[in-house]
Amino acid sequence: MKGTHYLVILVVVLALLGGYLVYPRPPELALMRYKNKQYTAARAEYERLLEQGISSANVVVPLSELYLVYGEMNRAVELMERFVESNPDNLEARIYLGKLYQQTQRPHDYLHNLEKRAQVQPSEEALRSLSQLYNAEGRIDRQIEVLKRILQDYDAKPRDYKDLAYLLAAQGDMVGATEVLRRLERVHPAAFDDRAREFLVSLSLDLGRYDEAIGYLQGYADRGGRWTIYYERALAGAARYTELYAFWDRQLARPDLDPGRKIEISYRYENTLRAQGEGERRVAFLLRELRRKDLDAEQRRGVGERYEAALRENGLTATLLEYLGQQVGRSDIGVEERKAFTYRYEALLREEKRWPELYAFWHLQMARSELSDREKLEISYRYEAALRKAGKHEELVAVLRQRYRQLRLSRKEKRALAYSALQLEDKVLAERIYEDLARGEPPDSVYVSQLLYIWGPRPGPYGLQWLEERVHGSRGEQRLAWLQHLLDVGATERVLKLGQRDLVQLGYSGDPVEFQMDVLQREEDYPQLRQILAKAIAEAQDAEQLRRHIRRADQVGFTDLAIEAARRLLSVAPDDPEILRRLGLLAYREERWEDAYELLSRYLENNQGDFESNYFLAELLTRRNRNLRAAPHYRRVVQLLDGEEQMDMRRASVRAQSLYRLGESDNAILAYQELLERYPDNLDLRADYVTVLLESGRIERADALLAGGGEGGA
Amino acid sequence: MSIGYRLVWLPFWLWVAVLLPVSLLHAQPLARIVLALYDGDSASDIRATAVHRLAEMPLNHLGLVVRYHDINSPLPSLKEMEDVRGVLVWEAAGMEDPREFIRWSEMLMDSGRQMVMISGFGSGEEISGGRYKEEINGFWKRLGLHSESDWVPFTYRTEIVYRDPRLVDFERRVGGVLPGYERMRVIKGRGYSGLSVRQRGDRPSGTSDLVVVTDSGGWIASDYAYYHNEATDTLLWYVNPFEFFSRALKLDDLPRPDTTTLAGRRIFFSHIDGDGWNNFTEIHPYRHRGILSAEVVKRKIIEAYPDLPVTVAPIAGDLDSAWHGSEKSMQVAREIFALPQVEAGVHTYSHPFDWGFFADGDQDRERPFLGLYAKPWGEPESLLKVESGGHDYYRETGFEVPRAYAVKPFDLELETRGAIEFVNSLLPPGKRVQIYQWSGDTNPFPEAIAAVRSSGVRNINGGDSRLDRKYPSYGWVSPLGRMVEGELQVYASNSNENIYTDQWSEQFFGYRHLIRTLKNTETPLRIKPMGIYYHMYSGEKLSSLNAVLANLEFARSQPIIPVTTSHYAAIVEGFYSTRIERAGELRWRIGNRQALQTVRFDRALFLAVDMVRSRGVVGQHHYQGSLYVALDSAVPEAVVVLRRREESAVEPSASLSYLVESAWQVWGVRHGSGRMWFETAGFGEGEMLWKVPRAGSYVINMHGGSGATESLTVVVPDDGRLRFAIRARTPMERVRVEVEYRQERI
Structure with a gap:
């Protein structure tokens, strides 16, 4: 073999060897296809390798990516999960799996994988991610664990400390939270900001670590707002009251502090003093506050009330009285405020039962020129009430008279005062008030009535003159009403003097005699009236006069005078039906049968008449046996009585008798029977009934009735 | 004059002495x-x-x-x-x-x-x-x-x-x-x-x-x-x-004039702000293909829900090619507006973020910001020193610049009437801009609201309501609007996806959470209508697109009556103008109400509408202890007469047929012997429930815009509930309906 041959063989061997060496192995072939976007072929290649048991990262990772290309997300994930399970320490694979979880939207798996990753190879980055994920999931306990690890093992950031502190506090571990914050202050002093400080202070206070809180508040207490409150709470909690008072004193002395803030401090200051039983100090403090120049009126009032309360609670009554007395006397305050002080001053005097002082106070108040009438009136009322309660009658009368004399009162107040005066039997004051009230009032005014009541039925000359003046000063209806008042009090003479026309308008006759009789009648002076009336009848000239006299005689029961007047009238007006009827009935009753017959006949000749006149005439005709003429009158009687709603015994009896006269015996008996049932003890009725029974032939029943038995039936 | 003659006048004098003062007294509107x-x-x-x-x-x-x-x-x-x-x-x-x-x-x-x-x-x-x-x-x-x-x-x-x-x-x-x-x-x-x-x-x-x-x-x-x-x-x-x-x-x-309910059902409306219109979508299979977010929204959302009306309001500056628009963005607009369920709105010209900034009309105030705009209207004289969004204005307002675009100096006329006319130019025949959707901080100054009103359109936006696990409080739910110097700004009834995605920066699926808000604002109190409000940029990402679709699916699953956004704004205007007079015991005259057609009586379980004595009342619906009375828009002054009833568990009996609930608007109701006529129109399928006096067969004849008549027969059971649906047609096509009672049920 030639050298050439060897050379050829060598080249061939080298070529074969080279070809073998550069020929891609299956994983490389798959990768080439993958890189060349020949996904289907690449996938088949990788899957074949996997089936052959080649499950290295070089196979698994691209294959899972290929699965994603085809949207087979679960397959991609499962493949990687299996790989990671077989290679638990392969951090890169776990990181890739985490990315897969994110890309396939499996947040819980991602978190779980991250937890595993942090176990396999803890890192600050992984823990920090875990912390945030736990936060997002609301798993506080886990986040706390992670943050603690970060603080322990890594260069934790201020945010980590703060987050941990908040979380621990939210879990109730306030001690742990304070420790974390203190550590933050040590490690990152620049990041220990106001909020962190405030948080630490708040926690310290809630833990009762007041001194610690005070330490953290150095330089902050003066800032106001919550800082000041924290500082005060801390000092109070630590029972460092001397410092606390000193702090407040400093605050209150600050010219730059808003008065409103100072008031708030002052409240807290006072409350603390009270709680600590520092009564005297509290009073002194409030007095000092009260003297502050920068208070406005409202604030001063508030402090003053607190001062009063302090004095009261500490039993410093004398000082309180003195203080209130001073306030009442102030002229630089408004009405309402003065009133309020006055009430409290009075109340205190009352509580202390210092009545003379109280009366003297009121007396003095009534004399104060700067007080308005309203204020004085209220005082006067209270004064009155107190005196009334104490039964001080004379002083009371004096107070009421003083009230009327000194104050401008409304009509209502005057009326009330007059009523009080009447109760106290101070008629003088009452009369003055009512006269005052009645002035200018109309005659029907209640005040005029009251005045007339006080004056009584026969007022003195002053009263009569007062009324006469009202008559003079008025016209029309009012004048008449005033005249009526005069008449009512018996001032007839005065009234007559005032004129006849007025009398007519008052409804009296213009005739002085008539007027005189009216007055006498009203006054019920009957003897005098009878005398004048008899004379008037005798002298009467016309029918109208006589009619009036008849009416008056009827009204007062002078029957004889009425008859006399009627007779005179009959001579003047012989056909007057009313007079005919009246005299006819009268004659019948007086059994002057002829007169009665004549008068009633004339009367019923032209009039229907009433049941009585018809009955009487019918009876007179029956007596004369003129039954036929009597019958229409009886019928008329029955007709009239049947039309009446109310049927008394007399009417019923007349009706029964009329029926009997008309021959209606059964109806008459029935009527009597009913009557007797209603009036069983009326003997006249029983007699009439018996007569009817006898005359109608009902002897047995009449006998039974006479024997005192009852009705036995028809 | 004989006594008899004088008696003839007695009723007149009685009226003068007693009834006239009473009637005058009753003519006083109730103070609201x-x-x-x-x-x-x-x-x-x-x-x-x-x-x-x-x-x-x-x-x-x-x-x-x-x-x-x-x-x-x-x-x-x-x-x-x-x-x-x-x-x-x-x-x-x-x-x-x-x-x-x-x-x-x-x-x-x-x-x-x-x-x-x-x-x-x-x-x-x-x-x-x-x-x-x-x-x-x-x-x-x-x-x-x-x-x-x-x-x-x-x-x-x-x-x-x-x-x-x-x-x-x-x-x-x-x-x-x-x-x-x-x-x-x-x-x-x-x-x-x-x-x-x-x-x-x-x-x-x-x-x-x-x-x-x-x-x-x-x-x-x-x-x-x-x-x-x-x-x-x-x-x-x-x-x-x-x-x-x-x-x-x-x-x-x-009586409460109610803006949440119409024809007995919860109102649904939806509107889209044009932001992100031109953003390229990153969603497969459109990614890297030059597809605009607006196109995605059109295809995936608007076209997918033909039964739900939506108001689309582009920013004119996003479309105008002389500003930041293009032929493509205009083409998308034309296609969207061609859809029948789409109502045309406008979301300003330059999208002011900070309306107050422009209130005094001093254009030069904007000069320091010109360097921050892509196409400023003038040469920036001195650039504002910006260090990653850190200048004073940003710190104060959260905005880098006072508005999104500054191609021209701020001009209220262009911002309002100009924007409306621009969008009108993109609309199909017969459609006009109906509503102006406020941008940015949604805090327009009175002159701006007046300018919109004088342009003949209504206005909306602002409020940003949420009620889900992240924001689990009514404290995150906004009022109906903001009356400022006599001008009314109507608030949107819910937050949009911008909020759910932390300014469109992450969890783009987040808009899905809207459903929670929709549920929580319905129960125990119906305090908001169902509003689905998003931006065009939702079409940019799959996560966001899916989220919008999920929300729309949820809406579809609920008994709603869909209306256009401008219709909702008109209802809110009616809320402010409604005049209520007491016309006697349990009797009210409701007038001057414009588009508001519901009055609500709370704690009204034992009250019902006396349909015979009422005038201009279409129906009634008891829900969550309240009585929602549907009024007839064809009757300008309705008279609502209530009667007391003994029973609360069942719908009031009907001596005259009345509407219980409907997905479509109902008006012009007339009653005859065994017959009833009314007109109706709406979106999607027109399902409705009536209460009729008798059980039995009812024939329903429907005459639509095409002229054809459709009929259906419905058998009404003993409960007297006549339920039927009118098939979906072109949105708001007017249908005349005749309901005829045919026979008693055996």
């Missing part, structure tokens, strides 16, 4: 505005405010529109607030002198409007030693609270003495290290506390109420509304915002 006061000094953009981030979505869900007002400007008069139901003040009352605000608030409460405060007038020292204490306490008193003017800074001694699970412990239980709080109590008889705390050892009188609803509004103590952990990006509501706002603003009487 919540005036949100924010502190413009600390939040120049309302997007940064707590109200926008957290409260506005629940308020929208409850049917309310939020109007923002900077508390530093003069407060509006009562006359200007006629449509305002209440005021919400969140982290805005820490003002130097609150007296004017307090006077205004008291006037407002006296006028019957509700006042909701979240946090107070300050904290700590500001409370206990603050000025205007008397006025502030007066404010609280008017609201129904008694303030102790005291602040509890450390809560390690605080224990919770009462918690109402209806109001608190919503997404996170109140506990752990409690925040400091202002000592406040509800005035007896004025309100109700859902969370009360007390310092251990204190008397009951020392209780503080921290979550409160009163007769005049409500209050949540500072930091007690939600939990936030910045390190883990965790945000969770303590308070149930739906319940709290509903009670504090007294919303029981308000």
